[in-house]
Amino acid sequence: MPAIFKKTDVLVIGGGIFGCSIAYYFTRNHPGKKIIVVERNEICNAATSRAAALMTIVRSKQSYIPLALETYQAVVKLEEHLGESLNMRLSGMMHVAASDNTVKELDHLMGIAQKFKQPYNYLSNNEANRMCPWLNTDEVMRIGFLPGEAYCDPYLLGTFFARCAKKQGAEMIQGCEVTGIIYNNSSVQGVKTSLGTIEANVVIDAAGAWAPIWAMQTGTAIPMAPVRSQYWITEKADIFPEHAPMVLLPDAQAYARPEGGALLFGVREQKSLYASPDRIPDDINHFVFSEDKGMNDLAENAEKLARFFPAFYETGIKYYVAGFSGYTPDGQLVIGKVPGVENFLLASGCCGAGIAVSGGVGLALAELAAGNISPFNLSEFSVSRFGDIDPFSDEWLEKCARARSLKRSG
Ligand SMILES: Cc1cc2nc3c(=O)[nH]c(=O)nc-3n(C[C@H](O)[C@H](O)[C@H](O)COP(=O)(O)OP(=O)(O)OC[C@H]3O[C@@H](n4cnc5c(N)ncnc54)[C@H](O)[C@@H]3O)c2cc1C
Known part of the structure; x- marks a missing residue:
């Protein structure tokens, strides 16, 4: 194992909008605690910068609505904090x-x-x-x-989260790749990276499309494709x-x-x-x-x-x-704790709505990482709701893809 590189309270894999939002809320609500976000490319380079960024609040999946409302509140606070406008378009x-x-x-x-x-x-x-x-x-x-209802520039929103998080004390390491999870006795203890080992009390997998690869190292099958x-x-x-x-x-x-x-x-x-x-x-x-x-x-x-x-x-x-x-087959997110795996949280399965719900996801995960209860009901987003699945099998991948094809709009 490479020499210890860093120690932290919370380590986030992935600097997309989920990772940046988690870092923002964690540093805002828990000053004095340490969070590191590890991003192998640049912040918000993957799904986040490509989004159409409809920030839909009112939708038939009512479980998303409180999370989206939190994003709108976050935008006001981020703008105040940075003294800059996000130029969010309240078009209706x-x-x-x-x-x-x-x-x-x-x-x-x-x-x-x-x-x-x-x-x-x-x-x-x-x-x-x-x-x-x-x-x-x-x-x-x-x-x-x-x-x-509004839309925004998703890259700008992601980087607003990241910039505020940094100002509040988060460490955002770009160009650093997580290469493995350190997992012993049903407990996650940190990650191996291209720069060395980072020990962490809590690890959050927010690696977007790649999240199932890292979760699988703890035996966790993330039910998304x-x-x-x-x-x-x-x-x-x-x-x-x-x-x-x-x-x-x-x-x-x-x-x-x-x-x-x-x-x-x-x-x-x-x-x-x-x-x-x-x-x-x-x-x-x-x-x-x-x-x-x-x-x-x-x-x-x-x-x-x-x-x-x-x-x-x-x-x-x-x-x-x-x-x-x-x-996911039911159009719900995959966020929260992983049953049977200590100190490991997921922020995954965005179902094409990750920009809209980024505020709520960030707040929920920040509170769970701090050992608190989530302010939102996460029961519909549980990782175990589909039972035993193989997230790499064609059968599973096709099932998830079908869910997108059947989606009516948005
Ligand atoms: C074409 C398109 C249109 C969309 N339209 C909308 C929309 O209208 N409204 C909406 O709300 N959402 C929309 N979305 C969805 C939205 O973009 C996503 O839900 C959101 O960006 C997910 O953020 P994320 O942080 O989970 O993933 P990402 O932004 O993909 O971030 C994951 C990050 O993890 C990093 N990473 C992965 N593995 C490692 C590793 N081993 N080590 C270090 N870093 C790693 C990646 O480099 C990446 O930066 C759209 C998406 C697409 C593609």
């Missing part, structure tokens, strides 16, 4: 329903908004069309609007006003938001692409997800999309972005 979100089923879902969602005291109202088709000139509402039956998320950004046009709301189109399994005078949009693939965690390269910046840049998926969904976005066929695509998110 339209939910567009064009079938009996989606009308029912929309009304249910508005009930959830009311339950969580979030502002909501219904829009006429003409109002919606005025706000989003690209949106064809001819076949639309009902439109709900949630003015409290890295599944590709992708979106496209059009060229600029007058029909895409900068201050328009985000739009969810469950009947097309699509979402869209403004992107500086252009439109950023994503669709659900009929068959989502996945990879085993141990086959993803350490740095995904040059990883080719598919040679066609998702164009086949886009072609598959073109008709459904053009029903609401008729200019789709004549609008040029300027950018394509893809990355891995950790998906």
